[in-house]
Amino acid sequence: MNNRFWRLDARPEGNGFASALSLQSAPVPEPGDGEILIRNELLSMDAGTRMWMTAREDGYQPPLPLGTPMVGLAIGRVVASRYEAFPEGALVRTFGNWADYSCVDAVMSGAVLLDEDVADKRAWFGPLGMNGWTALWGIEKTGAAKPGEKVLISAAAGATGILAVEIARLLGCETWGIAGGPEKCAYLTGELGLAGAIDYKAGNIGQALDAIGGIDVYFDNVGGAMLDDVLTRMNHYGRIAVCGLLADYGGSRTAPQEFDQVLMRRLRIEGFFSPDFMQHGPELTVRLKQWHEAGELIMPYDTTRGLENVLSAYAKLFTGGNIGKVIVELDQ
Numbered sequence: 001m002n003n004r005f006w007r008l009d010a011r012p013e014g015n016g017f018a019s020a021l022s023l024q025s026a027p028v029p030e031p032g033d034g035e036i037l038i039r040n041e042l043l044s045m046d047a048g049t050r051m052w053m054t055a056r057e058d059g060y061q062p063p064l065p066l067g068t069p070m071v072g073l074a075i076g077r078v079v080a081s082r083y084e085a086f087p088e089g090a091l092v093r094t095f096g097n098w099a100d101y102s103c104v105d106a107v108m109s110g111a112v113l114l115d116e117d118v119a120d121k122r123a124w125f126g127p128l129g130m131n132g133w134t135a136l137w138g139i140e141k142t143g144a145a146k147p148g149e150k151v152l153i154s155a156a157a158g159a160t161g162i163l164a165v166e167i168a169r170l171l172g173c174e175t176w177g178i179a180g181g182p183e184k185c186a187y188l189t190g191e192l193g194l195a196g197a198i199d200y201k202a203g204n205i206g207q208a209l210d211a212i213g214g215i216d217v218y219f220d221n222v223g224g225a226m227l228d229d230v231l232t233r234m235n236h237y238g239r240i241a242v243c244g245l246l247a248d249y250g251g252s253r254t255a256p257q258e259f260d261q262v263l264m265r266r267l268r269i270e271g272f273f274s275p276d277f278m279q280h281g282p283e284l285t286v287r288l289k290q291w292h293e294a295g296e297l298i299m300p301y302d303t304t305r306g307l308e309n310v311l312s313a314y315a316k317l318f319t320g321g322n323i324g325k326v327i328v329e330l331d332q
């Protein structure tokens with residue numbers, strides 16, 4: 001039996017994923033001691049994995065070596081196991097590969113057993129997974145959002161953004177979002193009930209931000225020039241939780257021009273990354289599951305079928321082609 005997998009051949013230029021990754025095939029690996037073999041069912045497309053494709057040595061984890069399978073979150077069933085806690089047939093989520101199968105060290109890959117009681121398994125990536133953990137941690141801990149405060153979220157119609165919006169509202173905040181295009185903004189103010197949504201692609205973002213009347217917490221997924229527009233509209237003692245820097249993932253490095261506002265407005269800017277809160281995953285999941293079961297965490301899924309279509313699904317994260325969580329569903 002063969003295993004198809006996406007291999008990282010070169011460091012992508014901008015969004016040129018097709019010339020940097022190729023679909024390969026090799027015999028299905030046999031798990032060694034401590035390893036499990038998973039038949040992948042769902043792959044999570046995460047914008048942060050773009051950083052792993054670059055050659056930056058100062059990132060939060062080393063770059064993926066060229067010539068190796070692309071790594072990403074996967075959900076599937078264990079089909080062979082050399083690690084007792086993950087028996088054959090178990091449903092798991094792990095850092096696996098963009099592949100038909102993931103053969104991983106059960107401990108090092110962060111594999112977790114998933115409850116079978118969640119009807120839509122895709123929730124284990126979104127509301128009950130890394131996006132949910134990130135949104136909750138960033139809004140509550142890093143952003144320290146309090147009831148009644150005004151919270152602004154960039155890339156608000158994406159997976160992490162939607163959950164940040166919903167969690168901020170559940171914590172009693174007035175929520176605002178920035179997203180690209182009228183359809184996304186209508187979704188945010190209509191379906192999700194935000195106080196307002198700003199279409200950054202329509203131009204004059206500064207004037208639109210003025211309508212908020214001062215921002216207490218900025219949950220930033222984007223960085224770049226947008227951060228400057230927000231810095232000059234922050235309330236005194238506001239917090240900026242830096243979740244991601246999408247504007248720079250293609251290779252640029254934007255320096256804020258309005259950095260002096262940090263002093264003038266006594267702001268706190270703090271970045272946060274998943275390794276900081278990974279050990280809190282179980283307790284974060286308990287809280288998220290309560291909200292999820294109560295129907296408080298809506299998540300639209302943008303699902304593409306077939307391993308061969310991974311790159312077109314992935315590109316949506318950088319061209320804005322998605323509302324909600326981008327997932328690839330594999331043929332079984």
Ligand SMILES: NC(=O)c1ccc[n+]([C@@H]2O[C@H](COP(=O)([O-])OP(=O)(O)OC[C@H]3O[C@@H](n4cnc5c(N)ncnc54)[C@H](OP(=O)(O)O)[C@@H]3O)[C@@H](O)[C@H]2O)c1
Pocket residue numbers: 045046047048130131134155156157158159160161178179180181184221222242243244245246247248272273274275316317318319320321322323324325326
């Ligand atoms: N710190 C952590 O541990 C952690 C964990 C998970 C995710 N993240 C971060 O969360 C952010 C969102 O990731 P995700 O996987 O959930 O993706 P996503 O939000 O589902 O998709 C990305 C969205 O970002 C917007 N975008 C892309 N490039 C942009 C640009 N240059 N300027 C403005 N908006 C842009 C696009 O929507 P528009 O149409 O609105 O442009 C796109 O749909 C990323 O920055 C990621 O690194 C961080």
